[in-house]
Amino acid sequence: MVNKINKSIKKDNMKSFFTNTYRLFVDNKINIDELKKRLDSKNIILPSEFYLLSKPEQKRYFRYQSTIVHLAKKFENEEQEVFFNSNYFYWIAKQAAKSIKATNELISYLHDLKEVNLIFLGMQQIKVKNTKLRLNEKMMEYIKKKKIHNLYDLMIDLIGSPHFLADEKELRDKLIDFLKAENSLGFDLNDATNKFFFLMENLLHVLPKKEVNTLKVKFLVLSKDHLRKSDYYDLHKSPRKILKNYQDRGVFTTGALSKLKRHLKDNPYLVDGMYPNGYMALYYAFIADSEVK
Amino acid sequence: MLDYYDEISALFDIYENEERLSEKAICNKCKNLIKKHHFNRDFIYCINDVVNDRGYCFKFEIDLETGKVFDAMEYSFLITNAKKSQKKTEQLILYLKKVNDHRLIFASIYALKVEYLINLGIIENNKWTKAHSKNNFRDLLFISANDENNYQLCIKTAEKLGLKYIKLPYMQFWLDMEGLLWTIEKADPKKGYIKVNTIKVAFGITPRIYFERGEKKYYDALGSKNLNKYLKLIDQKMLEIVKEKYKNSVEPTRMWGYSLLFNVL
Structure with a gap:
């Protein structure tokens, strides 16, 4: 049981490490070489095509949320919008094939997208056993x-x-x-x-x-x-x-x-x-x- | 437009490479830039383009100007009388501008007599328009399609009628699709408009309420049964031209009825 909890904490830490490091890259604080170095040090392997993409494509690769700034209200109103990102979708779907956690993440992503066509698409990637x-x-x-x-x-x-x-x-x-x-x-x-x-x-x-x-x-x-x-x-x-x-x-x-x-x-x-x-x-x-x- | 893009792009180079600003900080810089440019529409479009091209996930929403709420009674009265009266034509045009919905404008231009448009100074008074003074503006618009000068004249008129963005590519596509549907009316002057309206309702191009005048419905309520028959009435030559023109460029990101129709044809 303790091992299981430790493993889970480790996994969560890895996820937040990845999210934070990737955020530094998006925010122009580190470059792509630094990103790779930091992820490699934790054995986090990104899809091989990621490093071949242009910088803007890399910045958007794992993003699925966008901020909408409304002008009519003089910038006072901002909202978050979840959008479909095929890179992220197929990346998480690949992991979902083997993992219950990734399956839950995919389910929650589909839930937030709230589009029936994408729900059907995503369901094809979800294993019942997960x-x-x-x-x-x-x-x-x-x-x-x-x-x-x-x-x-x-x-x-x-x-x-x-x-x-x-x-x-x-x-x-x-x-x-x-x-x-x-x-x-x-x-x-x-x-x-x-x-x-x-x-x-x-x-x-x-x-x-x-x-x-x-x-x-x-x-x-x-x-x-x-x-x-x-x-x-x-x-x-x-x-x-x-x-x-x-x-x-x-x-x-x-x-x-x-x-x-x-x-x-x-x-x-x-x-x-x-x-x-x-x-x-x-x-x-x-x-x-x-x-x- | 391009000037703005280059100008903003150069600023982004500084934000990213020299100042190393975060996404949030860049968003704030953009807000200041937009204020400085007095919320200029073209400038905001360019900002959004640069933000997108640089891989950031935020955008500035240019909220649509909301028009007057559509009133079926008022509209029915105007549209049924516009053909007979210049005054009602003028009132209808004002009404269309207030409601500010391209779908209603496309559904109404058949009721605008060219003669009245000339008298109201909305369309230029020249030999060609005079020759077509008994026609309606919908016919005139599509008749002019093969004549660049007259077509431009009609486009200018359409702008005056409230189709502000008619020159933009997406609207040109809609216009070409309207032109295709118009060929059904040309082939069947008596009942063609019912068939066109039915297609428009079925594909969600136009809300059905725009084709209802009280109890009367100017579309076929059970249109789905005859839809294929109606679609076959579209002029095949024109269809091929439109298909060829847009075969690689129609990549709709939204569920626009015209795009649905295009793909089905």
């Missing part, structure tokens, strides 16, 4: 049986499937509670809008991941900056042709489509009343196509 769900034996048995690893796949499998067994209801509720909790992602699947986004994800889930990402970029669900280059295809393809191709092959005639339609029947003004977003455009293009046929 979340609080690991404490639920039944859940762990379930993911072992279904060979599920990440939180996103668990959500699609458990909540997206058209039929589920009675004993899966408990797991389903547990997962919904976990996603909703304020100290977790703060993502409420019982909210009709969120459910619509989820059902759109559920619909696309049957396509190859790269194709889904290509569609997401085209429909502005995600921007190219959110992904790595290898995560999507050529963006000159027409997204409606991609969708039509899959529609013609009958890929979408699954329970996912009927679930989506049922949800929209229950909430007839949902999509039309939304603030413009990529899922909405995707829905219009998709439903329009299927209705025209």
Whole structure:
């Protein structure tokens, strides 16, 4: 136990050492050579591409918070804004694959970003075994049986499937509670809008991941900056042709489509009343196509 | 603009390399600079550009001027009468300026008769505008697209109507997208505008309330069913030109309806 606590303190110290040292670099107090020297002395290894970047890019590499200074109020009003930084996101995601602490950091980052598209993106990087769900034996048995690893796949499998067994209801509720909790992602699947986004994800889930990402970029669900280059295809393809191709092959005639339609029947003004977003455009293009046929 | 950028950049070199100021201290220096320049908009844009290019994470927010709150009743009255009356046209223009929303302006310029705009001195009185005096300003704007001189004349007029930033690239993109939608109206003069409005509502380009006059709705409420049919009515030649023009440059950072529409097409 003492060892565990010591290890944890050491880790926390390392983190604050890194944060403080990196801050000195951002604040022009030390140069890049000095930064490297200080981090090396503590065996903190940064991603290899970091040292190849320009100084401004290095300064922004690990930052994900920005200060907004409002001019209308003559500088009296300042607020902090959390923004998406792909370097930081994939760096922390890489660590989250092996560590519960980094997983918590990633979850808290996604929570602060408060953007559903990024929550879905981040969930694909979160291993269920590193979340609080690991404490639920039944859940762990379930993911072992279904060979599920990440939180996103668990959500699609458990909540997206058209039929589920009675004993899966408990797991389903547990997962919904976990996603909703304020100290977790703060993502409420019982909210009709969120459910619509989820059902759109559920619909696309049957396509190859790269194709889904290509569609997401085209429909502005995600921007190219959110992904790595290898995560999507050529963006000159027409997204409606991609969708039509899959529609013609009958890929979408699954329970996912009927679930989506049922949800929209229950909430007839949902999509039309939304603030413009990529899922909405995707829905219009998709439903329009299927209705025209 | 560039002069400001270079001037600020030179100052940042001193802050970073000689004075070795922290990010917070640089932010404070910027506040003083902005005050010295009397909150000049161009100067603030340049400051934000330099701050971003130097890798710092703060920015100065130029809060949008908030206009008059949109009143559906008042607007309906003005827009339905503007076509028939020069006085109402003048009142509508004043109203658009007060509300200060480009979406409302784009949704209203069809009601501005060129003849009245000439009489009000908003558009130049010349041979070309006189020849189109029976047209509306929306038609005139897109008809002029292939004629640089007349196009510039229309752009100037659009500025006077409240589209202050129409010359900026993002607005030029919106204008080109509006031009594409206009081709639907050209092909179907009777019902085209309903189809265009439906597309605009579906993609969140324009709030539906701007197309409602009391009980009457000037868009197709179940538009999603016909959306693909409507999109196919866009002039394909024009579409190819716009696609080619923006294929590498539309990297929207915000969920603008026009960008969504562009990507879907």
